[in-house]
Amino acid sequence: MDYQTSCLLITYSPEIIDGAPLYVSSNCLPIKACKYEPAGHSFHAAALKLLGLGEQEDTETDDRSVSSDDKSQDFSAASDTFSSKGKKKSGSQQQDHYALLGLGHLRFLATEDQIRKSYRDMALKHHPDKQASLILAEATEEAKQAKKDEIESHFKAIQEAYEVLIDPTKRRIFDSTDEFDDDIPTDCAPQDFYKVFGPAFMRNGRWSVNQTIPSLGDDATPVEEVDKFYNFWYNFKSWREFPHADEYDLEQAESREHKRWMERQNAKLQEKAKKVEYARVRTLVDNAYKKDPRIQRRKEEEKAEKQRRKEAKYLAKKMQEEEAAKAAEEERKRKEEEAKRAAEAALNQKKLKEKEKKLLRNRENPSAQSCCTGSCREPLFSVRR
Incomplete structure (x- = not known):
C-alpha cells in the first residue's frame, strides 16, 4: 500500500466504503475504491507504472503511439477513398410498387x-402454393426450377x-421518384391560359x-x-424527396x-436538389403570373387609374397655378388702387x-390782405414830372 501515499486524498465517505479512504485520480492514475475495478487503457497503464513496470510500459506506449499514428494515417487514407465507396448502384431498375x-x-x-x-388480394393470388400448377406444367426440371424462382x-x-x-416515409421517397412531368409551360395564347397552366x-x-390547394x-x-x-x-x-442515384447508402x-461523411454528402445533394425544385416551381408561378389575363387586366386598370390620377393632379396643379396668378393680378391691381388713392x-x-x-x-x-384784395385804387405814391 506504499503507492497510495503518492495519491491525493480528496474525500472520506463512510457511507460508501465503510470508512476506508477514497482515492481519486486523473485519467492517468487509478481510482482506489471498494467494490470497483479500474477499466480502460489509461487505468491499466497507470497500474503497470505503480507496479514498477513503468519503463517497459513507456516503451510499449511509444510503440503504441507509433502504431496509432500508422492507424491514423491509414484512416486518413481511407477517408480519401470514401467517395468511391458506399455509392448506390445507378444501373439498378426500380420496380413499380403500385x-x-x-x-x-x-x-x-x-x-x-x-x-x-x-396486397391481400395479390398475396393470395400469387402465393407460391397457389402457383404450384404452373410449376408442374413445365416439361423439364430446369424449366420447373426457373418457374419456381420466377x-x-x-x-x-x-x-x-x-x-x-405502407410505410409513410418509404412511400414518400418512392412517390418522389415516381414518374412525373416536370415540364413548365412558358407561353400560350390568352384564351388558352387556363387550359395550359x-x-x-x-x-x-x-x-x-x-x-388545401387553391384553384x-x-x-x-x-x-x-x-x-x-x-x-x-x-x-x-x-x-x-430527392434520392439521387449518386447518393450514398448508409448501410x-x-x-x-x-457514415457521418455519407450523411453530410447526402445532405448537400438534398439541399442542392431542393433549390432546383423550388426554382422550377417559382418559374411556373412567374410564367403564370405574367400570362394571367386577370393580372394583365388589373395591371391595365391600375395603369389607367395611375394615368387618370396623374392627369387629375396635373389639371389640379394647373388650376391652382391659374388661381394663384389670378389672385396675384387682383392683388397687384388692389395695391395700385390703394397707392393711387393714397x-x-x-x-x-x-x-x-x-x-x-x-x-x-x-x-x-x-392790411396786406385788404390792399391785396383791391378796394384802394390810388397809387401809393405819385411820380413827379
Whole structure:
C-alpha cells in the first residue's frame, strides 16, 4: 500500500466504503475504491507504472503511439477513398410498387385501406402454393426450377411493394421518384391560359405540404381569390424527396466516421436538389403570373387609374397655378388702387395744408390782405414830372 501515499486524498465517505479512504485520480492514475475495478487503457497503464513496470510500459506506449499514428494515417487514407465507396448502384431498375399491387391507376392517390386490401388480394393470388400448377406444367426440371424462382421472386416483389407503400416515409421517397412531368409551360395564347397552366398547377400540387390547394379559377374569379392563389404558390413548401442515384447508402458505411461523411454528402445533394425544385416551381408561378389575363387586366386598370390620377393632379396643379396668378393680378391691381388713392389723399392733404397756411398768414396781416384784395385804387405814391 506504499503507492497510495503518492495519491491525493480528496474525500472520506463512510457511507460508501465503510470508512476506508477514497482515492481519486486523473485519467492517468487509478481510482482506489471498494467494490470497483479500474477499466480502460489509461487505468491499466497507470497500474503497470505503480507496479514498477513503468519503463517497459513507456516503451510499449511509444510503440503504441507509433502504431496509432500508422492507424491514423491509414484512416486518413481511407477517408480519401470514401467517395468511391458506399455509392448506390445507378444501373439498378426500380420496380413499380403500385403496378405490382394493382394500383397503377391510382398511384399516389391510393389510400392505406386500398393498399392493404390490394396486397391481400395479390398475396393470395400469387402465393407460391397457389402457383404450384404452373410449376408442374413445365416439361423439364430446369424449366420447373426457373418457374419456381420466377414465382418466388414475384411474390417477394409484392411483399416489398407492400412494405414500401405502407410505410409513410418509404412511400414518400418512392412517390418522389415516381414518374412525373416536370415540364413548365412558358407561353400560350390568352384564351388558352387556363387550359395550359391549370393542369400544370394541379400536377405540381401533389408535392405541397399543405393539401388545401387553391384553384386557378377562371376569368370570372374575383381578384382577391386570384391574389390568394398566387400568394400560396409563391410561399409553396414541398415534401418531395430527392434520392439521387449518386447518393450514398448508409448501410454500406465501413465505420461511424464513414457514415457521418455519407450523411453530410447526402445532405448537400438534398439541399442542392431542393433549390432546383423550388426554382422550377417559382418559374411556373412567374410564367403564370405574367400570362394571367386577370393580372394583365388589373395591371391595365391600375395603369389607367395611375394615368387618370396623374392627369387629375396635373389639371389640379394647373388650376391652382391659374388661381394663384389670378389672385396675384387682383392683388397687384388692389395695391395700385390703394397707392393711387393714397397719392390723391396725400395731394389733397397737401393742398389743404397750403390753404390753411395761407389763411393763417392772412389772419396775421389783415392790411396786406385788404390792399391785396383791391378796394384802394390810388397809387401809393405819385411820380413827379
